[in-house]
Amino acid sequence: MPTLGVNIDHIATLRQARRGKDPDPIAAAIIAELAGADGITVHLREDRRHIQERDVRLLRQTIQSRLNLEMAATPEMVAIALDVKPDYITLVPERREEITTEGGLNVKAQGDRLSKFVNQLQGAGIPVSLFVDPEAVQIQACAKTGAKFIELHTGTYANAKNEVELKLELEKLTTSGALAIELGLRLNSGHGLTYRNTRAIAQIEGMEELNIGHSIISRAVLVGLDQAIREMKALIS
Ligand code: PXP
Numbered sequence: 178m179p180t181l182g183v184n185i186d187h188i189a190t191l192r193q194a195r196r197g198k199d200p201d202p203i204a205a206a207i208i209a210e211l212a213g214a215d216g217i218t219v220h221l222r223e224d225r226r227h228i229q230e231r232d233v234r235l236l237r238q239t240i241q242s243r244l245n246l247e248m249a250a251t252p253e254m255v256a257i258a259l260d261v262k263p264d265y266i267t268l269v270p271e272r273r274e275e276i277t278t279e280g281g282l283n284v285k286a287q288g289d290r291l292s293k294f295v296n297q298l299q300g301a302g303i304p305v306s307l308f309v310d311p312e313a314v315q316i317q318a319c320a321k322t323g324a325k326f327i328e329l330h331t332g333t334y335a336n337a338k339n340e341v342e343l344k345l346e347l348e349k350l351t352t353s354g355a356l357a358i359e360l361g362l363r364l365n366s367g368h369g370l371t372y373r374n375t376r377a378i379a380q381i382e383g384m385e386e387l388n389i390g391h392s393i394i395s396r397a398v399l400v401g402l403d404q405a406i407r408e409m410k411a412l413i414s
Pocket of ligand 1: 184186220247267269277278308328366367368369370388389390391392
């Protein structure tokens with residue numbers, strides 16, 4: 178049974194809509210932990226559109242579960258990460274104009290560059306996860322970097338338009354998960370997971386953590402954060 182990392186970026190999106198103080202992601206993280214979240218995930222983006230550095234630092238001091246910092250592989254972000262020391266880091270590709278992370282890292286093409294970041298961060302005692310599409314070449318390249326984890330990108334699965342596509346994408350995720358484990362990588366997944374499509378992903382052999390944000394925060398607006406998290410926890414167990 179995988180654990181649940183609750184991504185609270187969109188609590189900060191709502192706050193940044195007015196550049197004010199409410200709602201505070203720190204308060205949300207505390208409620209999330211009380212409701213059973215096993216970890217809190219935030220993406221500190223270069224453009225600071227939602228989560229701010231202040232949030233990451235306060236979360237580090239406040240939460241009692243795991244802090245997963247999603248970030249681009251850049252010297253600026255590495256400096257922040259080495260200072261804050263999250264429990265683990267997920268490296269993601271980042272484009273300023275994208276609405277959300279659009280695809281996995283191209284580890285195959287950028288292996289040498291990424292290995293340097295992985296070594297630097299893991300050398301400081303922070304395990305690194307690489308966010309990748311469910312493709313064998315990418316997973317093999319991840320293993321070569323020395324990263325401890327991968328996070329399989331479930332976005333294409335989440336966007337499947339019919340049962341045939343859904344089945345195909347689920348097969349890709351299952352096969353990729355098995356390959357990752359065979360290569361000694363630990364396995365997480367995330368992106369686009371909802372109350373409807375998460376159960377199948379939770380059942381993939383060896384899945385350790387699911388990182389879920391938008392669907393939980395969207396449901397929280399209607400039913401409350403505590404209930405939204407409890408429902409997702411129940412579903413993945
Ligand atoms: N995992 C990664 C690497 C992400 O970039 C995101 C989005 O920030 C998520 C998981 C969560 O995706 P969603 O908000 O669609 O649940």
